Amino acid sequence: MDIDVLGALPLADRWTFVRGRIVETSVELDAALRGLHAQLRGLDSVEALLSAPVNWTQAVDQCRTMTACAAVEESAIRAAIGKALDEAAIAYERRNRYMHDLLTADLADELLPDPTLIDKRNEYYLLRLASKQNSAAVTHVVLDDAIDTVNALVAAIWKVRAARGYLAGQTTWRTALLGELEGDWHGTATWTYGGPDND
Numbered sequence: 001m002d003i004d005v006l007g008a009l010p011l012a013d014r015w016t017f018v019r020g021r022i023v024e025t026s027v028e029l030d031a032a033l034r035g036l037h038a039q040l041r042g043l044d045s046v047e048a049l050l051s052a053p054v055n056w057t058q059a060v061d062q063c064r065t066m067t068a069c070a071a072v073e074e075s076a077i078r079a080a081i082g083k084a085l086d087e088a089a090i091a092y093e094r095r096n097r098y099m100h101d102l103l104t105a106d107l108a109d110e111l112l113p114d115p116t117l118i119d120k121r122n123e124y125y126l127l128r129l130a131s132k133q134n135s136a137a138v139t140h141v142v143l144d145d146a147i148d149t150v151n152a153l154v155a156a157i158w159k160v161r162a163a164r165g166y167l168a169g170q171t172t173w174r175t176a177l178l179g180e181l182e183g184d185w186h187g188t189a190t191w192t193y194g195g196p197d198n199d
Contacts, residue, residue, distance in 0.1 A: 003185045008162040018146040019098055025153040026095045032160040033059050034144060039164045040066035060089050080177045084159035098146060101126040154183025
């Protein structure tokens with residue numbers, strides 16, 4: 001669905017649709033991470049994807065450890081893979097709030113994090129259902145925040161794919177890996193590269 005068409009839906013339906021896109025893109029990010037995990041082990045079979053850790057955090061941590069030990073000559077490439085993993089972890093944490101928290105428009109006044117943030121047109125809240133240290137129990141969100149989460153997940157997918165592609169010897173991925181990448185609603189990404197050589 002085009003983002004312009006989304007605006008014609010009732011607000012509750014817009015939230016449902018965007019949350020669905022968050023789910024869809026996070027599954028793609030999980031698949032991309034599993035592909036990178038397999039590539040770091042020198043494998044590219046479906047079985048190698050399936051043997052990556054089920055737990056997202058463990059898979060990311062193992063990718064970081066393997067990246068540190070990988071035969072990568074350029075420190076800039078190693079750093080870029082680490083940055084791709086960091087960005088993926090941040091995007092996935094944002095995804096977690098939309099998947100595991102209660103998304104609600106109705107919240108008791110005493111739970112409001114900041115009543116001055118309320119936007120009567122599309123006020124919603126993410127309410128944690130489990131306690132987590134050093135984290136707000138309630139977060140005020142608007143639909144654009146959720147759409148930005150989709151875009152962040154898309155960007156992370158392409159960065160992780162770029163890391164895998166480069167490690168597989170497909171050097172055409174170098175520009176995407178080293179560049180600044182921006183994901184969009186349609187699942188594509190654009191990037192700019194400001195490095196010394198624009199290959």
